[in-house]
Amino acid sequence: MGPCYSWDVENLFGSDALAAGYARSRPPVHPRVVELARPYLPARIGTALDIGCGAGLSTRPLTAVAGCAIGMEPAVPMLKFAANVAPGAAFLAGTSESLPVRDGSIDLIAAAGSLNYCDPARFFAEAGRVLAPGGAVLIYDFSCGRSMRGTEALDRWFDQFERRYPWPPDNALKITRESLEALAAGFRLTRYEPFEIGLPITPEFYIDYVLTETNVGWAIRNGEPIETAIPVFEAEPAQETVRNWCSEGTGPIFGGETREVLFRGYFALLAQ
Numbered sequence: 001m002g003p004c005y006s007w008d009v010e011n012l013f014g015s016d017a018l019a020a021g022y023a024r025s026r027p028p029v030h031p032r033v034v035e036l037a038r039p040y041l042p043a044r045i046g047t048a049l050d051i052g053c054g055a056g057l058s059t060r061p062l063t064a065v066a067g068c069a070i071g072m073e074p075a076v077p078m079l080k081f082a083a084n085v086a087p088g089a090a091f092l093a094g095t096s097e098s099l100p101v102r103d104g105s106i107d108l109i110a111a112a113g114s115l116n117y118c119d120p121a122r123f124f125a126e127a128g129r130v131l132a133p134g135g136a137v138l139i140y141d142f143s144c145g146r147s148m149r150g151t152e153a154l155d156r157w158f159d160q161f162e163r164r165y166p167w168p169p170d171n172a173l174k175i176t177r178e179s180l181e182a183l184a185a186g187f188r189l190t191r192y193e194p195f196e197i198g199l200p201i202t203p204e205f206y207i208d209y210v211l212t213e214t215n216v217g218w219a220i221r222n223g224e225p226i227e228t229a230i231p232v233f234e235a236e237p238a239q240e241t242v243r244n245w246c247s248e249g250t251g252p253i254f255g256g257e258t259r260e261v262l263f264r265g266y267f268a269l270l271a272q
């Protein structure tokens with residue numbers, strides 16, 4: 001089994017400018033998820049390994065719960081920003097199917113939205129190899145921020161956004177409690193918990209955030225006008241076609257104020 005996505009993941013996520021956007025414009029959901037999961041993690045975490053760490057946003061909260069946090073990412077440009085995003089962590093290039101760490105050296109493996117990019121059989125085999133006795137695997141994922149409490153206005157706008165910029169075609173794994181139990185050979189599921197996290201987000205930050213989504217990048221790679229590509233990856237105000245379209249649609253929803261945007265997802269803990 002190869003990569004789950006049929007589009008060019010490495011090139012899409014391997015852009016320096018997209019990596020910069022991830023580093024500065026993604027909502028801080030990861031610390032909240034780690035906070036929710038903390039009571040169920042191993043009591044002592046000497047070393048935590050973050051699989052598919054991107055620009056380090058998912059690694060940063062691990063520095064608060066582990067003596068040593070290591071972020072691992074196959075798209076090398078993402079790692080250029082990781083040390084600044086998570087200054088207390090170490091980073092290395094690698095894949096989940098061949099973890100570049102010693103047997104029995106890891107107390108916690110975290111995979112934030114990355115399990116669907118890998119071969120799960122090979123990942124769990126590697127996880128079993130590198131985990132220390134009593135170690136655990138934390139897997140979590142969450143949706144785009146497309147909802148607000150008490151109104152469906154942002155949901156309706158996001159539907160329009162997706163129609164204008166469709167998501168890349170893929171055959172990605174759809175992770176559920178049942179599928180995770182089936183995929184995780186050699187592991188038992190000790191906890192599976194859905195969550196809804198609300199974050200205060202300004203209108204400006206929301207636009208920066210949605211412009212880092214892969215549907216926009218996919219549209220650019222498939223022939224969208226160059227003036228659409230520039231604001232996404234270079235953030236040049238004079239040519240912000242996409243930014244202007246998004247601002248026109250979301251402006252009345254935010255009303256110039258910080259609003260609570262909802263991120264829905266799950267976290268799961270697995271042990272050997």
